[in-house]
Amino acid sequence: MTIGIDMMGGDYAPLEAVKGIRDYLSSHPAPSPLLLIGDQTAVEDLLKKEQVPMELLTIIHADQVIGMHEHPTRALKEKQQSSIAIGFHLLAKGQINAFISAGNTGAMLVGALFSIKALEGVIRPTISTIVPKLGGGSGILLYVGLNADCQPEQLNQFAIMGSVYAQLILGIENPKVGLINVGEEEGKGNILAQATYPLLKENSHINFIGNIEGRDVLTGKADVMVCEGFTGNIILKMAESLYDIGQERKLGDEYFNRFNFENYGGTPVLGVAKPVIIGHGISGAKAFMNMIRLAQLMLEKNVMEKMKEELA
């Protein structure tokens, strides 16, 4: 199983990607082969400089880079020799089994949607985020994307995909699913939440515990938290800001430190046939290392296959 890495994505490319690879190779007991896509000379020089062992590495040269602010669809179409376009090409052909980038998020999403297939029946693949629980462990929140309007059936699918992820990747037996809402009782909420509740209640593939409220997000009442992209994105960014606030206030608190996104590395696109992981633009070595670890774990645990079964 080979993991492809876009070496040109992110604000500190390719240096931090190289360092992340170095740390991954030296710390993982059974590292996967890696295929590095980017400026061959630059990448080779850095690998040498950082004394990275080459046994498991292959470099594929990419002439072009998609910038962080380019229009996703246009850039993918016009820059066929970019590291992201090549990555998805290799992923579609099966030459790599997973693909990681800290580059243009939109281009990564578009690439995931159009280069590799969505799992059968999936209305819209989703991106999610890990939320540290106050009492220890983590939950998963989805959807946190930018196509903010959703249908009830999509939320129902998010619940299934999130449950599989929580079980296989977060290691939670029979994960509790909560619908993010403005009150605990059935019947509360906006039209979408009201229409989603019965779907989740009748869904035998998940362990639905009912509505959860804003105060439950951080305390871990549910392992899988489901909402549309608008609310999810606001919660995600508010949670991320807690790390910065903790730093600014010099809290030195273990819980607040866990909001450092570098610990989670990146967010996988769920609902597509192969692992695609999107990193933060400001990803450093630790984030890259953790993204590679995550991709490997997703392959080892057969996450996509299990999702396909549960969604069927």
Added chain:
Amino acid sequence: MTIGIDMMGGDYAPLEAVKGIRDYLSSHPAPSPLLLIGDQTAVEDLLKKEQVPMELLTIIHADQVIGMHEHPTRALKEKQQSSIAIGFHLLAKGQINAFISAGNTGAMLVGALFSIKALEGVIRPTISTIVPKLGGGSGILLYVGLNADCQPEQLNQFAIMGSVYAQLILGIENPKVGLINVGEEEGKGNILAQATYPLLKENSHINFIGNIEGRDVLTGKADVMVCEGFTGNIILKMAESLYDIGQERKLGDEYFNRFNFENYGGTPVLGVAKPVIIGHGISGAKAFMNMIRLAQLMLEKNVMEKMKEELA
């Protein structure tokens, strides 16, 4: 100007209301006359026990109490002798100029909507919350209510009402209005946010600074944060949980302590003709004191009149 107080509302009624009144009277340089509505004997006994000076106080007996979990409309209709029903009756007749309760939130909202008039043109009166800014001072978030689906024009009105409140009550000159959204650029967001942006942009009554994201909520980029009730409610409850988390983690941090809702007392219903303030069910003496102070300030600053002008 007389302020009416429901003595029977909240989990610790009437004791904490009595203590709050005592603290208000002893700390305010020019306290208002107060009209206390509730079980006369119980209230009188407690006032005596707490040695509260009686000069500014009048007690009105109420036979009934609306419980925290009663159906709002039904309870108001069937319990005409309840403290909340009597309070709104007195407010409508002009015998009190503002009304405060920590009782059944739904009954307070229904009472506000049907006993006293909405300001001309207001589609739906709103409840809001104060959000402490990381750098000091506070912003206001609205709408945080339970009727979660909103129209663009409502959000536009929230922006106006929030701006007046921020100016007169929070003391912010020319308050900055931000639309809560999933990205900074115009055109981002769900259908509602996309439709609201141009209304805010063209609104000459407010100082619109554009979209703000989840990470900006606590840092105070905007003074007035506008969104529909679903997102607002989730943010409100997530922010409130920060206080509890700060306590549990023993942070002892000044910023996190500011999330203690007792500091703000209660949330005013905005868009109605007279000040109505709704407290948390678990309001203690400090919350009651601060609710009375807020009601007095809203009357002194003529907040409702100013909103009416700006909305016209």
